[in-house]
Amino acid sequence: MYCLGLEGSANKLGVGITTPEGDILANIRVTYNAPTGQGFLPQEVAKHHRDQILPLIHRALDIAKLQMQQITIIAYTRGPGMGGPLAAVALVAKTLALMFKIPLVPVNHCVAHIEMGRLATKIDNPIVLYASGGNTQIIAYSQRYYRIFGEALDIAVGNCLDRFARDAKIPNDPAPGLNIELNARKWAAKYEIPPLIEDIPVAVKGMDISCSGLNSWLKAYLDKEVFVIVNEEERQEKVNQLCYSLQEYLFAALIEITERAAAHLGIKDFICVGGVGCNERLQEMLGQMAAERGGRVGGMDERYCIDNGAMISWCGWLQYNGGITVEPGEANVSQRWRTDQIEAKWRTD
Structure with a gap:
């Protein structure tokens, strides 16, 4: 069959x-x-x-x-x-x-x-962090339905990253989110503690997250602080720092509301699904939180x-x-x- x-x-x-x-x-x-x-x-x-x-x-x-x-x-x-x-x-x-x-x-x-996450990771009853271009949700199963404990109120996290990539002139091939991740790694590899661009406004509202204002802030920052740099190498370094900082702030907000759902439900195991879900830094941050709670993360690759x-x-x-x-x-x-x-x-x- x-x-x-x-x-x-x-x-x-x-x-x-x-x-x-x-x-x-x-x-x-x-x-x-x-x-x-x-x-x-x-x-x-x-x-x-x-x-x-x-x-x-x-x-x-x-x-x-x-x-x-x-x-x-x-x-x-x-x-x-x-x-x-x-x-x-x-x-x-x-x-x-x-x-x-x-x-x-x-x-x-x-x-x-x-269901693919449950099949691939063999974790039967996890808290699900679902982050993609079209959807951002914190999900857990209860009484025959998958319940949404938190979500994006406006645009999904992946959409936010895609819009930033367009504004920053980051290529879409093979994927804008992957290219942001690679830029962030380049910046992180240069420092023991990579310096952040501070005050990036990621709005957490209760169990939900809002990203639309974040894109407006990023576009203004690019115009004011990045595109004015004449030297191409220095401009790319600033873009790399912004990629790293954006991931740190945005993913920290996702981990925060995911942990709240886990505390509410008493569940210690997690899976990360969706296109953004295969970001290695996001999986690393989720893994750190799960380890502190005595749990585990079922990570998956792009397949x-x-x-x-x-x-x-x-x-x-x-x-x-x-x-x-x-x-x-x-x-x-x-x-x-x-x-x-x-x-x-x-x-x-």
């Missing part, structure tokens, strides 16, 4: 194939990258997905040594995400389900991240932390076993489909 999982909620298009036992037979993806200084537009990403999805499915089937007729179920990302890319991938999922008479399963993107098809495929099995399917003609997408709206029928209290 095999599940074909299709992910395309943002700029990454992924195809994965898994078994009901959690064996990952294929997990490949391609990424749409906008030019430096620009963000990606929904219509451009949708076209990218339409052009790439069929060759990617063929590659995944070849890797798994399977034919389409051997697929048992098809799972696709219903949401949340960008409307155009979601619709482009959903259309292919519906068409394949009709052509080959295969059951179709709509998957929540956020829940899929959590399963960043948007991928295997997480949709695996979550497809869980939802299928819980009786969650949809007729192809009724399948749709939702740009706003919250994590706490999905009943986790596959979990027991």
Whole structure:
């Protein structure tokens, strides 16, 4: 039995194939990258997905040594995400389900991240720090649902980093967040205690975080303190320092609200998921906090932390076993489909 999982909620298009036992037979993806200084537009990403999805499915089937007729179920990302890319991938999922008479399963993107984290790390009941370009949430399971204990009130942490990268002229290839992390490492490697740019305003409001004002502050700082530097090497050094400082302040705020949720629930184990979740500095800070509480962190690399098809495929099995399917003609997408709206029928209290 095999599940074909299709992910395309943002700029990454992924195809994965898994078994009901959690064996990952294929997990490949391609990424749409906008030019430096620009963000990606929904219509451009949708076209990218339409052009790439069929060759990617063929590659995944070849890797798994399977034919389409051997697929048992098809799972696709219903949401949340960008409307155009979601619709482009959903259309292919519906068409394949009709052509080959295969059951179709709509998957929540956020829940899929959590379940892939639980599968990959073998941590059964963690506090989840979910940080990506589209979502920032502190999550824990309770009474058949994944409850959100804190989240971004405006823009997600990953979106904040992406906007800063555009303003700072940091390349989008292979990923703006990764390039920020690499710049920060260069700055940190030069000092035993790296000097910070102080007073970066990260707003923590109760259990939530706000980032929109942070981007305005960063843009003003770049214009006033960085772009006025004529020497290119000195200007890059200042950018590196700003990358390091931004990570330290922003990630510290995330760890703060994550620890509050852990203290409230009495849970000591953590996983970090989403594109920002594979940032090594964020995982290091989370690990330090977990160690102080006598717990552990299940860290993942980019194979399963960043948007991928295997997480949709695996979550497809869980939802299928819980009786969650949809007729192809009724399948749709939702740009706003919250994590706490999905009943986790596959979990027991």
